[in-house]
Amino acid sequence: MQHITQQEINVCAEYNKAKHPESGAIVMFSGDVRNHNKGQKVKYIDYEAYDALADKTIAKILTEAKEKWDLQYAECIHRIGKVGICETAVVVLVSSVHRKEAYDANRFIIDQVKALAPIWKHEFFEDGTSKWGANCDCASEDHEHLHHHH
Amino acid sequence: MIKVHFFAALKQYFTDSISVEFIENETVTDFIQRLAQFYPDAAEPLTKCRVAINEEFVSFSDTIQSQTEVYVIPPSSGG
Numbered sequence: 001m002q003h004i005t006q007q008e009i010n011v012c013a014e015y016n017k018a019k020h021p022e023s024g025a026i027v028m029f030s031g032d033v034r035n036h037n038k039g040q041k042v043k044y045i046d047y048e049a050y051d052a053l054a055d056k057t058i059a060k061i062l063t064e065a066k067e068k069w070d071l072q073y074a075e076c077i078h079r080i081g082k083v084g085i086c087e088t089a090v091v092v093l094v095s096s097v098h099r100k101e102a103y104d105a106n107r108f109i110i111d112q113v114k115a116l117a118p119i120w121k122h123e124f125f126e127d128g129t130s131k132w133g134a135n136c137d138c139a140s141e142d143h144e145h146l147h148h149h150h
Numbered sequence: 151m152i153k154v155h156f157f158a159a160l161k162q163y164f165t166d167s168i169s170v171e172f173i174e175n176e177t178v179t180d181f182i183q184r185l186a187q188f189y190p191d192a193a194e195p196l197t198k199c200r201v202a203i204n205e206e207f208v209s210f211s212d213t214i215q216s217q218t219e220v221y222v223i224p225p226s227s228g229g
Contacts, residue, residue: 116226
């Protein structure tokens with residue numbers, strides 16, 4: 001299991017792995033747990049995954065990214081289990097010769113992982129309630145989707 | 151029998167896994183509709199799910215073989 005972990009993600013260590021002599025650009029996305037969502041105070045998020053298929057799905061997305069862009073490095077690691085406020089739930093790292101490919105590839109990878117990898121968030125709130133993540137929790141309506149809102 | 155695994159919010163209806171009777175030549179679509187009959191409240195969320203068998207997503211027109219383990223995959227909400 002390369003892309004799914006129960007351990008805390010060491011983003012600095014992951015960043016350092018992306019360094020490559022041919023790369024002039026490294027883009028790192030860290031998806032962190034924030035203390036609020038849609039007006040509710042979030043205490044923590046408990047992530048569940050179909051581990052084997054989530055791992056495979058992320059591997060396929062990384063392969064696709066490497067086919068679309070000339071990348072020296074592409075990695076994505078998603079944490080499962082209880083993730084606290086300010087902790088990293090998912091990290092995406094990409095390195096390339098110039099910044100454009102790195103930005104584009106990184107965006108592609110995180111968008112695909114969020115849409116396709118069988119991973120689910122279970123939000124626990126300060127008021128003692130909890131909720132499973134819905135189809136799409138995106139805050140804005142003006143970005144691209146792989147699915148349609150109903 | 152077919153073992154069916156559930157994740158996330160669907161566990162509230164079905165628990166982690168159930169065993170259901172095998173039906174010859176049943177498509178994934180028909181299979182999902184059959185599951186919906188167990189818990190009518192789960193019918194709507196089930197329509198949004200994908201299905202995986204042997205660690206691969208399958209299409210809704212595929213038929214389900216006997217002795218398989220079926221994974222019902224709700225819309226992703228990771229990240």
